[in-house]
Amino acid sequence: MAIPFGNLGMRVVSALVLAPLAVLAIWAGNLWFLAIMLAACVLLAREWAEMSVPGRPTPIFWAVALSLVAVTAIADTGAMSPALVTLVLAAAAAGLFARRIGQEGLDAAYGVLYLGWPAILLIWLRDGQSMVGLSWTILVFVVAWSSDVAAFIVGSLLKGPKLWPRYSPNKTWSGFVGGMVAGAAAGGLIAWVLPLDVPHPFWGLVLGLAAALATMAGDLWESAIKRRFGVKDAGGLIPGHGGLLDRVDGLMFAAVVMAAARLIFILMDATA
Template sequence: MDISPHKKRIATSIGLAILPALALFFQGWVLFTVLSLFSVLTLWEFYSMFRPVQSMTAFKSLGAAFTFLLLGAFTTGKVQYPAVVLLIAFWAAGFVFLVRYNKDVTASYRHAAIFLAGLIYIPLNFHFFLTMSPWGIILVILAAAASDTAAFYSGSLWGKKKIWPRVSPKKSWAGSIGGLTVCMGAVTAYGMTFGLAEVAWWKWLLLGALLNIAAQFGDFFESALKRTLDIKDSGVILPGHGGLLDRVDSLLLAAPTFGIISLFHPFFK
């Protein structure tokens, strides 16, 4: 039976929601395991975007190992542990580069830089989920989903004037404003229902705006990255969606945005 791309997109979105729902229900090591595995798969996909893939093989394996180490270091509550892991990752990449340079003086440091950028881009940003309450995690996912869904439909209906056609030809001002409006409304409704009573409504509106802007820029960043690499999707693992990175690009900036804001202003117990 033939399934339309739109129906595939909806079915995949529902399927993707099951894992975080289970992780939120069990918390603890379940959340850590799900987040770690998801980070490894997304990071592996990120490295695979840089051709030729064979030249990234050693760094892909290192990246998987350091993802678990980095996320595990954050669970200790010791600030210096994640810094030590990143420092070791830097010198591990340097060692691989030295070995390659010893064999071939034309060897480039490019792949070592990609390896380090991947660790910062994915597990380092994702670690903020480990610092959030279940209510905070749901809020961030809700904000990203509301932004993406509203932007898709409002852009499809009314989108004519494009924002950054060179970066993302399909994204329009109508889609952007629609996503912003719905995200602000969704975050405010959710926050006023489940958040701290002392948080004023206008603060939820402002938070919704900031999360939407972060989600949009996260999306734009990945779009520009794919264009520089001349690829359409980051992968093919998700029917109707493309790759994992195509689905979580907005979360990769929305999560640290909420995590950092929450350091200065709590929104949930």
């Protein structure tokens, strides 16, 4: 039972470079968080285009990138409903454009929805410079990172039965359980030390467990997408991880779950 330290070492080095940038942007909020979100949208649009249309990615890149930049910028103004409506319209427009130039319209449209939905929700969660928004955003990132790292380490050590061998032959049930435990623990810790607007810190464990499950699901979903497009990695931007999408696939799903959870708590508080 040995961890592949070569790959792990590359992952650690990449994390040491990228994590502080993400943490600083999350902490600063406002324009800094918007800037890193916009940069991520452009990079993810490039990876999506190169995966889905490897022979001619540039037109699809521009269609997806402009759509993502537009909806993220609208969301940053606080206009969430218009941002969501724009997301749907932009996805339809990207799909029609792709068909017009002889590409697969559904792939372009789905790329906008797949990447744009979490971007809008992360902007909503961060909520400018709100301390509660900061806590929720930290919760998303810490749980997603903790569950991802724990799943990799535990799965490498214990191995065992495969989780979904058809689409992701390297992921195991032992890694899945390790990721879930780590995510729940991380959620409980964050809820204990940071001001989340939840009735009791115990909810941090529940939120961590739910977000960890979403992280695992997001990772598996991206594996299925890569299998569909016939690629091993979404890109080569991050040593040890592949592309940016390979790094944030679980985070994207976790953001959706956390945003839904926070909305539920807001509605509960409003009706109390």
